[in-house]
Amino acid sequence: MLALVTNDDGIHAPGLDALVAALRGVATRVIVVAPRDPHSGCGHRVTTDRPLVIEPAGTDRYSVDGTPADCVRLALVTLLRGPGEPAGGRPAGSPGPRRSVTSASRTQSAGVPSTL
Numbered sequence: 369m370l371a372l373v374t375n376d377d378g379i380h381a382p383g384l385d386a387l388v389a390a391l392r393g394v395a396t397r398v399i400v401v402a403p404r405d406p407h408s409g410c411g412h413r414v415t416t417d418r419p420l421v422i423e424p425a426g427t428d429r430y431s432v433d434g435t436p437a438d439c440v441r442l443a444l445v446t447l448l449r450g451p452g453e454p455a456g457g458r459p460a461g462s463p464g465p466r467r468s469v470t471s472a473s474r475t476q477s478a479g480v481p482s483t484l
Contacts, residue, residue, distance in 0.1 A: 371395035372448065374439045378406040379431040400429040401443040407435045414438055422446065 371391045375384050379402040391398045401422070407413075415434045422442050425431040430447065432439045 369395045370448070371398045372440070372443050373398060373400045374402050374436050374443070376403065376407045376410075376436045378403050379425055379429070381406070398428060399443065399447060400425075401432060401439040401447065402430075403436060403439060404431045404433045410435055412437055414441065 371394075373384065373387055373391065375381055375387075377383065379400070381402075384400060384402060388398050388400060404423075413435045414437045420432055420434045420438055420442060423431045430443075432442055434442075
């Protein structure tokens with residue numbers, strides 16, 4: 369299984385590495401495509417007023433100068449070119465079992481199964 373990981377806390381958020389480590393036990397490949405900067409509270413927003421830039425940030429790790437929804441859209445169109453299984457993590461500072469559903473809803477609307 370291929371796993372696509374994104375978040376709204378940015379490419380350098382510590383929780384992102386924890387999620388990647390957990391997924392390595394169940395996925396054959398884990399690809400991270402996350403915003404360059406934190407975008408808490410605007411996960412469904414998409415950038416339409418300028419081109420987006422995607423930059424390598426390590427092996428199977430990419431930074432996007434956009435929102436979490438932009439990250440999922442770019443990953444599906446440019447990096448994956450086929451179905452993967454996106455995974456969304458718990459937003460930083462959120463207590464309890466709450467999980468981010470933005471990434472999952474974006475991929476499901478594109479016809480790709482997702483996991484929270």
